[in-house]
């Protein structure tokens with residue numbers, strides 16, 4: 001009974017990648033720096049006993065060369081390593097597709113960091129087709145700050161707030177009640193169709209609620225409209241081979257719903273984790289349960305909230321025994337990330353980092369996997385685990401996942 005569970009800790013980088021200089025990210029280290037910030041503020045180190053047992057701390061120290069300040073450190077008992085990224089960008093789809101065996105080797109389209117930053121013809125066409133009076137924003141921005149700045153004007157005028165970042169994204173924020181959630185999704189679909197020719201990776205709906213700039217808050221109704229991955233991923237291969245590919249959280253959106261056989265949404269870290277273990281109780285043989293833990297990135301990394309990030313990581317750590325307790329003998333648990341988002345780095349964008357590659361099955365011993373050349377090693381390992389044809393990219397390590 002072969003199954004795999006991936007807990008994808010969104011943005012949990014473990015040290016600057018060798019090409020970090022090309023991204024302005026020299027010295028970034030999401031995990032080591034949030035632990036340092038936590039200790040400085042709280043006066044004592046964070047405890048991550050379960051993640052350290054799975055090799056996260058060994059992986060981070062080997063990748064980033066910086067000490068991780070934690071308490072209750074444990075000897076690693078699983079397989080652990082760290083991977084660099086082949087893909088040209090440090091965005092979410094690139095990281096996810098690469099870990100499923102399809103690195104993004106072409107360049108995405110990006111908007112220039114100017115104001116306005118979107119081409120006039122595109123915005124004119126969007127307004128015409130969507131029947132909206134105009135847009136607000138038209139700039140780079142942080143999604144929460146821009147609500148404080150423009151949320152009230154949006155409610156007054158009915159003009160959605162459109163913004164971007166160093167990622168290949170077009171984000172649209174609109175009020176769930178005054179503008180309407182369905183209308184927001186429709187505008188996003190129109191934008192998606194218009195942006196294909198500019199090679200923009202994602203359009204993201206960012207609905208929010210509240211009555212004034214003092215209390216506007218984004219809701220769990222975010223929706224990502226991704227372009228299709230450029231080639232079939234290991235998800236497609238497993239699904240085509242009769243397996244189950246179960247998306248929890250935004251996985252299905254990130255893979256443009258390709259190769260997904262079941263979808264579950266759940267708002268927030270603990271709901272996502274609870275849904276994962278609930279699904280583990282019933283998922284059949286040949287299932288991949290794939291969970292994206294977005295809060296690390298969205299609520300803490302981009303918000304440059306290092307202490308909040310640390311506390312969320314401790315909640316994740318505390319939940320891990322529940323996941324481990326449900327592992328069957330031919331299950332593998334993989335914990336990894338899609339990019340970094342160092343909460344102590346300048347700006348609010350992702351950081352080009354190594355990601356942890358942790359793999360565990362019942363009864364394993366400490367198994368160092370070393371530095372991996374691509375996130376695709378995860379996809380190739382899944383292909384081996386599920387007896388699928390080999391992927392074009394990735395060096396699998398399924399043979400190392402042996403029980404003692």
Ligand SMILES: O=P(O)(O)O[C@H]1O[C@H](CO)[C@@H](O)[C@H]1O
Nearest residue numbers: 141142143144165167169302
């Ligand atoms: O600031 P918010 O809206 O969270 O946006 C962030 O989320 C987007 C998608 O990951 C990134 O492009 C980044 O800008």
Ligand SMILES: [Mn+2]
Nearest residue numbers: 010011092338
């Ligand atoms: Mn991400």
Ligand SMILES: [Mn+2]
Nearest residue numbers: 297298302350
């Ligand atoms: Mn992000």
